[in-house]
Amino acid sequence: MNILNKSKLWTKDFILITVTTFFVFLTFYLLMTTLTMYSIEQFNASQTQAGLASSIFVIGALVARIVIGKYIEIIGRKKLLYGSLLLFLLSSIMYFAADRLTLLLIVRFMHGAAFGVASSTMATAVMSIIPKERLGEGTSYYSLSTPLATAIGPFLGIFITGHADFDMIFVACTVFSVLSIVVMLFAKVPVEPITKEQFDSMKGFKLQDFLEKKAIPMASLIFIMGIAYSGILSFINPYAIEINLTTAASFFFIIYAVFLLLSRPITGRILDSKGDNIVIYPALVLFTLGLIFLSQANAGWYMIAAGAFVALGYGTLFSCCQAIAVKNSPRHRVGLATSTYYIAMDAGSGIGPILIGIIVPLAGYRGMYMTMAVIVFLSILLYYFVHGRKTESIKQYSEAS
Incomplete structure (x- = not known):
C-alpha cells in the first residue's frame, strides 16, 4: 500500500488551526484595505502618514517574528498562541479608543506584532501535524486560508465602507478575533519534544x-x-x-x-x-x-x-x-x-x-x-x-x- 494512504491529513486539529488562521488573516486584509482611507478621513493624515498607518502593521509583524522565532519552543506553542490571539483581540478593540493618529500607529504596531506571533505559531503547529511524507500537500491546503482571506477581506472592506461607518470595520475585526479564539479552544496545539541539549542550544x-x-x-x-x-x-x-x-x-x-x-x-x-x-x-x-x-x-x-x-x-x-x-x-x-x-x-x-x-x-x-x-x-x-x-x-x- 502507498504510504500516502496510511497518513491522515484532515485531522480535527489541522482543520481548526487552518480556520483560525483564516480569521486572523481576514482581519489583516480587511484592515489593510481600509486603514489608509480611515487615516485620511479621520485624522486628515497625509498620504505618507496614511501609508505608514497601513504598513506599520507589517513592521510590527516583522519585528515580532524576528524576536519570537527562537522562543516558540522555549516558551511553548500553546502559551504563545493563546497569548498572541488575546493580544490580537485587545488590539482590535483598541481601535475604538484610538482618537489620535499617534495612538492609531501604536495600536497598529501592537496589532501587527500579535499577528506576527500568532501566524508564526499556528504555522509551526500545523507543520508538526502534517505527516512528513505529505508535507507539500498539507502545506498547500493550509496555505489556502491566505488567498481566501485575500479575496474576502478587501471585498468586505469595500462593502462595509460603502454601507456603514468605519466603526463597523472595527466591529467586524473584533468579531473575527473572538471567533479565532473560540475555534482555537477546540484544537490541541501539538508540542514538539526537545532534549536538554537542544533546549540549551537555543539559549x-x-x-x-x-x-x-x-x-x-x-x-x-x-x-x-x-x-x-x-x-x-x-x-x-x-x-x-x-x-x-x-x-x-x-x-x-x-x-x-x-x-x-x-x-x-x-x-x-x-x-x-x-x-x-x-x-x-x-x-x-x-x-x-x-x-x-x-x-x-x-x-x-x-x-x-x-x-x-x-x-x-x-x-x-x-x-x-x-x-x-x-x-x-x-x-x-x-x-x-x-x-x-x-x-x-x-x-x-x-x-x-x-x-x-x-x-x-x-x-x-x-x-x-x-x-x-x-x-x-x-x-x-x-x-x-x-x-x-x-x-x-x-x-x-x-x-x-
Whole structure:
C-alpha cells in the first residue's frame, strides 16, 4: 500500500488551526484595505502618514517574528498562541479608543506584532501535524486560508465602507478575533519534544537563535518573489487606471484566488511524490509569464491571463517553498524555520514597494513589470545554486518513499 494512504491529513486539529488562521488573516486584509482611507478621513493624515498607518502593521509583524522565532519552543506553542490571539483581540478593540493618529500607529504596531506571533505559531503547529511524507500537500491546503482571506477581506472592506461607518470595520475585526479564539479552544496545539541539549542550544543571543540556516535558501528565494509580487499589490490599480483596464484589473485577484484554490492541492501532491524541482522550476517560469503579460497588457484578457499565471507561479512558490524550508530543517527548529521563512516574505513585501517606487518614474509601469519579470526569471539560477542542484532525483526520491 502507498504510504500516502496510511497518513491522515484532515485531522480535527489541522482543520481548526487552518480556520483560525483564516480569521486572523481576514482581519489583516480587511484592515489593510481600509486603514489608509480611515487615516485620511479621520485624522486628515497625509498620504505618507496614511501609508505608514497601513504598513506599520507589517513592521510590527516583522519585528515580532524576528524576536519570537527562537522562543516558540522555549516558551511553548500553546502559551504563545493563546497569548498572541488575546493580544490580537485587545488590539482590535483598541481601535475604538484610538482618537489620535499617534495612538492609531501604536495600536497598529501592537496589532501587527500579535499577528506576527500568532501566524508564526499556528504555522509551526500545523507543520508538526502534517505527516512528513505529505508535507507539500498539507502545506498547500493550509496555505489556502491566505488567498481566501485575500479575496474576502478587501471585498468586505469595500462593502462595509460603502454601507456603514468605519466603526463597523472595527466591529467586524473584533468579531473575527473572538471567533479565532473560540475555534482555537477546540484544537490541541501539538508540542514538539526537545532534549536538554537542544533546549540549551537555543539559549543565548547568537544569529542562529533567530534564523534557521537550513531554511535560508528557500527564504532567500521567497524574499525576491515577495518583492516582485509587491509590485502587483501596490501598483496594479494606478497601472490599470493609466491603461484604462480598471474593470479587468478588478477581476485579477478573483482569477488569482480561483486558480490558487484549484492548483495548490495538486502542486502539493506533486511536490511530495515527484520532488521539489519539478514544481519550483515551472512555477518560476509561470510567475515570469504573469509579469510579462502584465507589462504588455492592452486588453482585458491580458489581465485575466496574468492573474492565472501569477497564481500558478507565485501562489505555488509561496506554499511549496515553505514546505521545502520546513522539510530541510531539524524537527525541534521547525518554529525557527517557519519564522525565518515569514521574515523573508515580510521583508520582501515591505521593501518591494520602496524599491519598485524608484523604478516606476524611470521606466514606467510597463517597464517596471518587465524588470520584475527578468528578476524572477533570473531567480531560476538562484534556486538552482541554493537548492535545485542538491535535491534528489525523482527516482531516488520515489525509492526512498
